[in-house]
Amino acid sequence: MDDNKQNRKVIEAEVPMGPVHPAALEPYRLRLFVEDEIVRDAEMTVGVNHRGVERIMEGLPVEKANSLTEKICGICSNSHIWNSCRTAEIALDIEVPERAIYIRIIMEELERLHSHMLYLAHGCEVLGHETFSMRLFYIRETVMDLLGMIGGNRVQYGSAVLGGVRPRCELDEMRLQKITEGMDLLEEKISAFADRFVSDPMVMSRITGVGLISQKDALRLACTGPTLRATGVANDLRTVMFEYDPFDFDVITQDDGDVKSQLLMRVFENFEAIKIIRQAVRDLPEGPITNRSWEMKDVPLTKSYIEVPRGTLYHSYALEDGRVRNCVIRTPSMANIGAMQYACIGHHITDAQLSIVQCDPCFTCTDRAIEIINI
């Protein structure tokens, strides 16, 4: 890729796609340089959907700013509000009740489940396998119902608040029972799907060896999350997050770094998420779910990293008079863009979108930057 850039070779044809393209669920520009339908180089541009959330957060009371972060993404909304609250909690030394941490973990792992199912469904759709895609969306409904039950909404749950979780997210016996039943159902359905998926020779032929990212390249391109783990690097921030200390789970890795590895990676991670949720439900401690005894103070820039379904999510801001200053948010898809471009190269042009989708892009929440013209 770099050699091509330096040499500026004349390639047979450039096929530009997007930012509006049916195979791309989100707006991004893709320029593919092809020779006999094989991609020789790729150039991806994001930034057509920036809303300037960081700028809007600037000067807002921290509680309002936290609520706003939930609107950043429709898939990992809980991850954003959790990490934003977590940043303030670290900055203000707020002790979160243990029960609230458990509920947050349940929400986060449910979100991981629905995000991974969405990813698999999208992958199958780009693969051209609509039946698998529909089946996955159908399975995903169980998770969406559970999220709706806890948060009162299927997309914006609003569970995390400073010092704990909202009262409406309290888990009583009936809800815990429903979560347990949901996990049993999901495990059964995902297992059945996985068996069917890996035994389909046509699907395996389409995804094996396609969109290859080697471990060395994944590290060089600064990949994160499941995209990195699918190349064999056991890097999962959950292993160092204190919230996950009570839970026993495995960091899933795959060796091949192709689309097959990436897809199977999410399937296996789903089972780990189910395992964590079951532990959280079983060991859910008694006690309050919100700590309201904290005081606002001015704090310098504070950072927080958490592991979200797509990788490492970064939030940082300072607090001044209870208001947010110098907010920066970096989503995992930003780190994976390089890998998306790289994965297209050397493969058929029909596999280009698949190679991008394998890295689980979420550009709508990645587009943070604001272009300032005529200062």
Next chain:
Amino acid sequence: MDLTYSLIAVIGTLVVSFMVSLFLPGIERKFIHARIQQRVGPPITSPGIMAPIKFFFKQTINPESPMPRLYNALPLISLIVVIILLLFLIPQMYFLGALASIIAIVGFLKVEEVMYMFMGSLSKSVLSVRMPFPDMAKGAKHPETPRSFVEELSSLRAFRLIAFGSFPIYIALFVSVAKTGSLYLSDIIAYQQIHGPILFSLAGVMGAVVFFIGYMILLNEYPFSILKAKPDVIEGPYLEYASKYRAYVYLTRGFLMFVLATLFATLFLGIAPNIMNINFIITLIVALLFPMIMAVMSAFSPVFTYKQFYPTVAAVSILGVLAIVAALL
């Protein structure tokens, strides 16, 4: 009297066939795809009847094309070619001699295939090169590289499909020729009336499998839909068609589904499409079965790239050659 009878037979067959063909896309989508995918699916009349009617009354927009009139005329030409194809399958038209032969059928199918190439090369949609975007001004990694529309890619694929993709169906057509020793449809039918349908022989079974795969390739149905693969070329050659021209595209596809099934019934069962003959019911059953089996297969397959396409076509073509050999023996 004979002329009147023949006219009624020909016109009646064309009209009934056309009416049945309108329901085929709906049956494919409502009763097979939707059922397999556990969703409600569209009303049965929606894809084949209501959609074309709706498009007929839509405002006509001139596409961005170097030859917009020709581009717009292509779906109608396709539809006419398919109608002619059915016309020469009707027994009352066999007096035309060479036009009612396998050679003429191959020729008409080729014309149908070439249409996709023209459509692709004449379409210039906004979804690729014409999309306004700042990177046009900023340049790219390889600024000297010529820019190509996605439809051009589709046109190139149509050319490749003409070259190798249609092998199976043409080989399957010649199984009946090898079996009967004649290129004329009248002889092929007469042979089967005496010796029984070719389908009930080893060569016939092999030929039927090959024909069916060829049928799916010609209809660009999953998994052989690389010509209009959503991940890159989107709708391919049809991308820019709007209003009545898109209606023609829909009608042509439904009618081609029917005509190819009729061709199968003629060549492998010895039943020519003729409304005056009770056996026409069998033709209708075949015409219903083909899209249904195709829908089941396509519902469980991803789209093929050349990596899967070439070996599949090669294997099916070899099977077709073996069928011809078996027929000759």
